[in-house]
Amino acid sequence: MDQSVARVQRAAEAGGAAAVEFLRALIRLQAEGEAAVQGRVAEACAALGCQVERRRYRPAEVVLKDEFAAEAAMATDQREAVLARLPGAGGGRSVIFFAHPDGEPFQPEHGWMHDPLAGEVDGGRIHGWGVADDLAGVATMVEAIQVLRDAGLRPKGDVILASTPSKRHARGVHALLHGGVAADAAVYLHPAESGIGMREVKALAAGQLIFKVIVPGRLPATNEPGHAAFAHVAVNPVDKAMVVLAALRALDARRGERVHHPALDAAIGRSTNLLVGDIRTLGDGRASRVAPAVQLFCALSFPPGEKLAAVQAEVEAAMAEAAAADPFLRDTPPVLHFLSGVTGAEVPLDHPLWTATSEAVRLGTGQVPEINPLHTSSDIRNPMVQSGIPCVGLGPLCGDLTQNGGRDEWVDEADYRRGVAVVAALIALWCGVEPAG
Template identity: 80%
Template sequence: MDGPMTSVAARVDEAAEAGGEAAVSFLRDLIRLQSGGEAAVQARIAAACEQLGCIVETRRYSPAGVVLREEFASESAMAAEEREAVLARFPGSGGGRSVIFFAHPDGEAFQPQHGWLHDPMAGEIDQGRIHGWGVADDLAGCATMVEALRAVLAAGVVPKGDVILASTPSKRHARGVHALLHGGVTADAAVYLHPAESGIGMREVKALAPGQLVFRILVKGRLPPTQEPGHTAFAHLAVNPIEKAMGVIAALRALDARRGARVHHPALDAAVGRSTNLLVGDLKTLGDGRAARIAPAVQLSCALSFPPGEKLADVQAEVEAAIAEAVAADPALEVETIFLSGVTGAEVPLDHPLWLATHEAVLRGTGTAPEINPLHTSSDIRNPMVQSGIPCVGLGPLCGDLTQNGGRDEWVDVADYRRGVAVVAALIAGWCGAE
């Protein structure tokens, strides 16, 4: 790095350090404002961006009305209500590369009987961790992008390329960033800001996201010809869907084995020894639970991960063919397959300028070269790449006990959050160029 850029980077680092306490206060504000609903959080983000000199607009949209590429979700899996995205643009001085930073302000639905030890709406700090509902999923991401731009400007640095901040709903296929991308928002690169669940925080970069197909198979039974409340004596005259479900599971296991032997991606193979997996995550009988009754049906809930390069439609066709083969082999087997959602994988090559700029910013901010975690199946980094061909990486601070994973007292490490603001500020200066 030449002398002038070294000076810029040092000034940005100093500004991020000086603004660290204010950055934590801003994140605590977002946690507290959740009691007023998502609109209150979005209004605070919009106001903060306006104070930084951004051109701010809000865009309302219907998730079901956003037309997608290589992605789908059933109505039962999708958010139905109209939503609002906040879009803030800080115009560059010219001659630099532009970037979109995006994060989601919506978290899991609040549960009054949460069992937390800390007040989920207070932003309490305890032993170096800030606790709050949605703090790690993804209020810290929203706060990071605002505070990083604040640090750049506080350093007296003007980005040459446009810096776009987007606070976009995401939960339950809310499709906020999709709506902006298909609504004409574009840039030379994108960065998804979300705390890292894997335990290494800012030392991790998401640069590869496998795709995922989620589906449900309803295996139907046939009750015995009796009005007796108990079915045990008549069981041989029934079709037991539990037994039939075992055959469907066997067919899915065979498909998984074939795919595991055929489908390979070097990063995934190196990380876990496989590049695709088919998981039967839940089996549920749709009866009344009595031992002496035949259940009318069994429901299998399944997910299949697949690497970048595979087409979603091709993977879906493989699943359909495997189930069709099972049905053809057993005349008594009756099933209904429901595809709930599907997303396509994507990745950024390690020689891409965005990866190199991100690597440099993380190395500068943490003192350690970043690691790529290729196992964030269906990560939102895929959205700019699949929907608009915009290269995208993801990063964020150390976190834990996420509510979406059944945890309590969700938290983000305060020191790593502050470190993340400095890393993202350095990335703005390095990617966009600076005056």
């Protein structure tokens, strides 16, 4: 083993308890708000010798490539990203590590067994609001720099740390990328939701299109409060929604036959899917009245290589075809709203970033990592799509995520500590290191 990596591993082991305490401190600071968390991150990075900026931006003003979100889906307040640069000694490759400090909106009636803002450690798990989504990622990149410092090493290439808001299309990393931040590679640090922790690397993110379809009906010509007796002279939007659903199923089937990606086909036997995730009437919910319309919420996943605009065009064509084939919908067509869309991206297995990441994980866990290609719309796409910077993602074992309806969100303590060691080793392998001072 390279002596530098061995020094990193020894320093990570010695500093493991302190790394846990830093993460717990970030969890507790959430009681004071996101600005307090970002302030602590900036303070820690400055103490490690980083050049720190705190950049303010408005998500709606960030211009994106091959991505969009409807205004109603976006965060509107001005946000702040913490950007910390550790200058390299020279002669090495640079890297951006990024993670997001913002989590799901706090719910006072949370029903947790553990205090969500205390950072309790119980049974080898660190519990806390947002600990897995994504305070552990933020803490990992800061503590990895601490490990290098404790090991007496300095990277040859620049290391950039970015604590950037992400939830609700906050677009923090986008703002930095389009604001001139660049490097030879990027790494998204986020705990692994799939159950194998640091043995997993995200190297492929499928794209995703979110849309809704409002299918109209026609009320019966009556002032009676009940419509059951007049149902035969109404147009029930539930019936017309079946027409639209059939068109969406047909589109899904055509795409499933035509669109293929080897990694996705191997993992789940299919490379694209169209999910109708929610159906609701836009009436008052009474069984005795015809609703004016039915609303369908849909998500369509598509592999890297497909263009977002082309996928949108396919959905538009399918809706137009469905309307043209139905006498009522021909005159009163469904209304299609695209709510958000992101483009997929991937890092090939022969890329030097994958090689360095795989080796860092192997050294830190004793096992060669697996690639999970099923993280649809993962933030690893952002540096690749927006700036052409190769990017992978990794993070420790976690569970009970609040965003998935879970309680007592947690990160595995031992795997978090391993994660710090892996990231520090990755800096050594990718950027190169030399003795400090």
